Amino acid sequence: MKARPIRAALSAAMLISASLLPLPAAQAAEPAEVQVGLLAPMSGLYARPGQVMRMGAEMAVADINKAGGIQALGGAKLKLVVIDSGDSTEKAKSAAQRMVADFPGLVAGTGAYLSSFTLAVTEVTERARLPMLTLSYSDQITNRGFKYIFQTSATAGKQADIALPTILDLAEQASGKRPVTVAIVTDNTAASLSSVKAMKDGLLDKYGLKLVVDETFTPPLSDASSLIQQVRSRRPDLVFFLPTVISDAKLILEKMNEMNVRIPLISFGIAIAEPDVLNTVSPQLLNGVMSAVANWGAKGQEGLIERMRVEYKEPWMTQNAISTYGDMWIIKAALEKAGKADREAVAQAMRALDEGKSPYFPGGELKFDEAGHRVGAGLTVIQWQDGVPVTVFPQDLALAKPIWPGK
Structure with missing residues (x-):
């Protein structure tokens, strides 16, 4: 009769010991996804360029995730959040307000195609302290003393x-x-x-x-x-x-x-x-x-140009695709430097980037000056x-x- 309590006690001890062992790799928790935004026109008069920007961003996110994600965050994968800016300045500003309200986990973004859209959008993202990359050309974008806007293109x-x-x-x-x-x-x-x-x-x-x-x-x-x-x-x-x-x-x-x-x-x-x-x-x-x-598919990017043709049926790679592709890699570099999925840390990392020549932008370096201009940015x-x-x-x-x- 005494054997039953002894066996029960042994079984309980074994269960407790097993619970203290590390989980097998297959059961280990996956690193949380890191949200990055694309705010661009997906409808209306400017939908085509916006859709091509999405293609470039999707390709880059897929390549980054396939290469192991963000190593500094344990291999965390990027998740692209796409927000339609519409086809007017008013719609773009409203979309930016929705973006920062609905996606508080965003660590950085890119957009918004037309300079007039970008000027309106960045009024919102600056207040939210969300770092934004843009290929838009207007000199006004980085002449307002903003700290969270980064212009990869040479200004107009x-x-x-x-x-x-x-x-x-x-x-x-x-x-x-x-x-x-x-x-x-x-x-x-x-x-x-x-x-x-x-x-x-x-x-x-x-x-x-x-x-x-x-x-x-x-x-x-x-x-x-x-x-x-x-x-x-x-x-x-x-x-x-x-x-x-x-x-x-x-x-x-x-x-x-x-x-x-x-x-x-x-x-x-x-x-x-x-x-x-x-x-x-x-x-x-x-x-x-x-x-x-500001940018275009060029020598050294023949593989990306071919992928655009095969995967998206696009006959060539415009600046919207190659620049947005490059932006995702800039965000990755900033996340690796920051070491955490935090928009303020990512913004500080972008300001401190010094990655040398970029394979995705003409001229200059992957480095930003105090105003947010990419240093030495050229054109094609x-x-x-x-x-x-x-x-x-x-x-x-x-x-x-x-x-x-x-x-």
């Missing part, structure tokens, strides 16, 4: 200063004549106006250029006739045209073709180089058109050649040699 004013001498040298080498007169045809979005301001405030004079046509419009355009009539009557050597909506770029090109205006076009931004342009504009009409952009010049906009500058990233329109 800086891009114009980099691009102008490059384009003028190319024109002289190819045609034997240096351009003297220029036209500006621009929409009134923040990034476009920043580029135009830089040119008018000294860059045109600096490079000996005379402005003979100066036209600004509100997107979307319904008719480009009066704009192109001005260009045709003045016959400038170059036309700087800065649309941010694909339909506007299409309308301008078609009107130039209709009016037989054969003047080299130099753009700033990606509207002219979106794949959708080919739905209505022929490759022949686009051939030779250039654009200065792309050109339509045989139905594809390819990187032609800088030389170390070029996938093709540039041609001068008409030559």
Whole structure:
């Protein structure tokens, strides 16, 4: 009869001992996911660029997680939270307010495509002390004394200063004549106006250029006739045209073709180089058109470009995809440096980053100055050649040699 209590006591002791042993690896708790945000237009007029930004972010998050996640956090995986900014400044600001309210666990984010959206969004994220990366161009973004905004692209004013001498040298080498007169045809979005301001405030004079046509419009355009009539009557050597909506770029090109205006076009931004342009504009009409952009699929990124083609059916990799891809790696680097999933710690880590040259951004380093500019940020010049906009500058990233329109 005494054997039963003894056996029961032994069984209880064994259970207690077993509970003190470490769990097998298969049963160990997984590190918590780390939320990172993408705030960009997923609906409305600017949905296409926003959706491409999502593609780049998804690819990077998948690559980071596949490579072991955040090592400093025990291999924690990134979780992408996508918020639709809509297609207006008011909607973008409202979306940012929802983002910080609904996702308090976010440690960092990227967005918001148009500079006007980014300016509104970062008013909200700055108050929430949420570090935000952006490819938006406007000089105003990092000129407000904010501490939680990080601009990976060269600002619009800086891009114009980099691009102008490059384009003028190319024109002289190819045609034997240096351009003297220029036209500006621009929409009134923040990034476009920043580029135009830089040119008018000294860059045109600096490079000996005379402005003979100066036209600004509100997107979307319904008719480009009066704009192109001005260009045709003045016959400038170059036309700087800065649309941010694909339909506007299409309308301008078609009107130039209709009016037989054969003047080299130099753009700033990606509207002219979106794949959708080919739905209505022929490759022949686009051939030779250039654009200065903050980033583009380039030499060394052929694998990513191919993945975009295979996984997402995208014919090439625009700045929206490659920059947002790179942003996720910046957030990873900041998390590794911070050692914890805390937005203030991540912001401090971003300010202290010094990672050397980045494989995902042209020029400069993965390092930010006190204002939040990426140090030494450059740009790429792309050109339509045989139905594809390819990187032609800088030389170390070029996938093709540039041609001068008409030559």
